[in-house]
Amino acid sequence: MMLIPCPWCGPRDEAEFHYGGQAHVAYPADPAALSDAEWARYLFFRDNPKGPFAERWSHAAGCRRWFNVVRDTATNEIHAVYRAGGQRPVSP
Amino acid sequence: MMGERPSPPARFEPVADGDLRIAEVSFLTQVNLRLDPGDPAAGDIGRALGVPLPTEPGTYGSADVDVLWLGPDEWLIVGEPGRERDLETRLRTAAGTGHVAVTDVSAQRTTLLVAGPKARDLLAHGCALDLHPRVFGPGRCAQTMLARAQVLLVARDGDEFLVLVRPSFAGYLVAWLLDAAAEHLSGQPG
Numbered sequence: 001m002m003l004i005p006c007p008w009c010g011p012r013d014e015a016e017f018h019y020g021g022q023a024h025v026a027y028p029a030d031p032a033a034l035s036d037a038e039w040a041r042y043l044f045f046r047d048n049p050k051g052p053f054a055e056r057w058s059h060a061a062g063c064r065r066w067f068n069v070v071r072d073t074a075t076n077e078i079h080a081v082y083r084a085g086g087q088r089p090v091s092p
Numbered sequence: 093m094m095g096e097r098p099s100p101p102a103r104f105e106p107v108a109d110g111d112l113r114i115a116e117v118s119f120l121t122q123v124n125l126r127l128d129p130g131d132p133a134a135g136d137i138g139r140a141l142g143v144p145l146p147t148e149p150g151t152y153g154s155a156d157v158d159v160l161w162l163g164p165d166e167w168l169i170v171g172e173p174g175r176e177r178d179l180e181t182r183l184r185t186a187a188g189t190g191h192v193a194v195t196d197v198s199a200q201r202t203t204l205l206v207a208g209p210k211a212r213d214l215l216a217h218g219c220a221l222d223l224h225p226r227v228f229g230p231g232r233c234a235q236t237m238l239a240r241a242q243v244l245l246v247a248r249d250g251d252e253f254l255v256l257v258r259p260s261f262a263g264y265l266v267a268w269l270l271d272a273a274a275e276h277l278s279g280q281p282g
Contacts, residue, residue: 008149008164009150009235010150013237016237062234063163064163064166
């Protein structure tokens with residue numbers, strides 16, 4: 001099980017969290033102007049890297065806040081945790 | 093005010109042993125408070141409650157009520173039974189026209205008291221948090237999982253813990269606590 005460091009509550013069991021998919025997927029500035037293909041790309045297409053991946057998590061059984069985590073999808077190593085709305089930290 | 097009200101784990105017999113006590117503390121007043129801690133109303137509300145809203149995660153302050161940190165903009169005020177109106181009015185008056193949400197959630201959770209020198213050991217059977225007094229001593233509270241049930245744990249003076257749990261989980265949690273406590277209770281078949 002992963003130990004996820006909630007920016008508010010500190011390290012907690014993975015079972016206390018909900019996964020929210022890729023972070024930093026911006027809502028289209030002018031949704032009405034999008035073609036169906038572009039809209040589908042916004043809705044359904046996500047990165048699937050092997051390595052560091054910025055994703056959203058919610059501390060569902062704790063403070064119920066959303067935040068962002070940079071997690072290595074191959075090793076589950078957590079590189080960074082930052083609050084929702086924050087900039088992804090530059091990896092070393 | 094009201095007739096006889098059955099509490100959620102109504103058929104539960106309190107346990108009292110030298111090292112461990114488990115009992116229900118029913119019908120505590122609980123009021124959920126949400127506001128930006130930077131809002132001027134936060135100070136007014138703190139003065140009305142007699143204790144500033146705690147801003148350090150996982151802590152609570154006490155006056156005639158306990159003010160528990162639930163999130164960066166969310167608190168739970170816990171008081172004696174039957175004080176819903178009084179507390180709500182007090183909070184609303186202090187909030188004034190500020191951007192504040194005050195919600196009576198007294199029916200959302202019931203409370204179990206787990207106390208005694210063995211209380212930490214018992215809770216640790218089903219809780220992943222570090223409950224050592226150095227980390228989780230009096231004045232700390234945490235929302236977490238206890239035996240897969242979502243709970244709000246409150247550490248008080250003298251090895252006393254309050255476990256606030258949803259009524260629908262209370263029967264299960266009591267059954268789990270009594271089962272896990274078997275090894276700590278004398279005169280009970282293990």
